[in-house]
Amino acid sequence: MVIRINPYHAAEMLRQALERHGVVADVHHGYGLALVSVWVGVVVWCDGQRFWWRTGWNAERRRVIYAWHPAIEPVRAAHRISMHYSDLRRRQSYSSMIAAFVDEAGE
Numbered sequence: 345m346v347i348r349i350n351p352y353h354a355a356e357m358l359r360q361a362l363e364r365h366g367v368v369a370d371v372h373h374g375y376g377l378a379l380v381s382v383w384v385g386v387v388v389w390c391d392g393q394r395f396w397w398r399t400g401w402n403a404e405r406r407r408v409i410y411a412w413h414p415a416i417e418p419v420r421a422a423h424r425i426s427m428h429y430s431d432l433r434r435r436q437s438y439s440s441m442i443a444a445f446v447d448e449a450g451e
Contacts, residue, residue: 349392349415350392351378351415352371352373354378354415355371355379355395356371356378357418358395362425367383367426376392378390382425383433384432385432386425386428386429395413395414395425397412397428
C-alpha cells in the first residue's frame with residue numbers, strides 16, 4: 345500500500361523541520377508537485393509519496409545520483425538533507441563578491 349499526502353503539506357513540514365536544523369528554505373508548489381529550495385544545487389522535490397534530491401553525479405554512467413526519503417517522514421528527511429547541506433556549504437567556496445556579503449551578514 346502506498347501512502348500519499350498532499351505534496352505542499354509535506355514540503356512545508358520538511359521546511360519547518362529543516363528550520364529546526366538551522367537551514368532556511370522556501371516552498372513552491374504547482375502541477376501536483378512541491379519543491380523545497382534549500383541551497384545552490386539543493387532542491388528537494390515532493391510528489392506526496394517521497395522527497396528526492398540530487399546528491400551527486402555518476403561520471404561513468406553520465407547520470408545524476410539522487411537520494412530519496414518517504415514523504416511521511418519529514419523530520420528524518422530533514423536530518424539527511426541538513427547533513428548534505430552542511431557538507432556542501434563546507435566544500436563550496438564563495439565568489440569574492442558573495443563572500444564579502446556573507447561576512448557582512450554575519451553568517
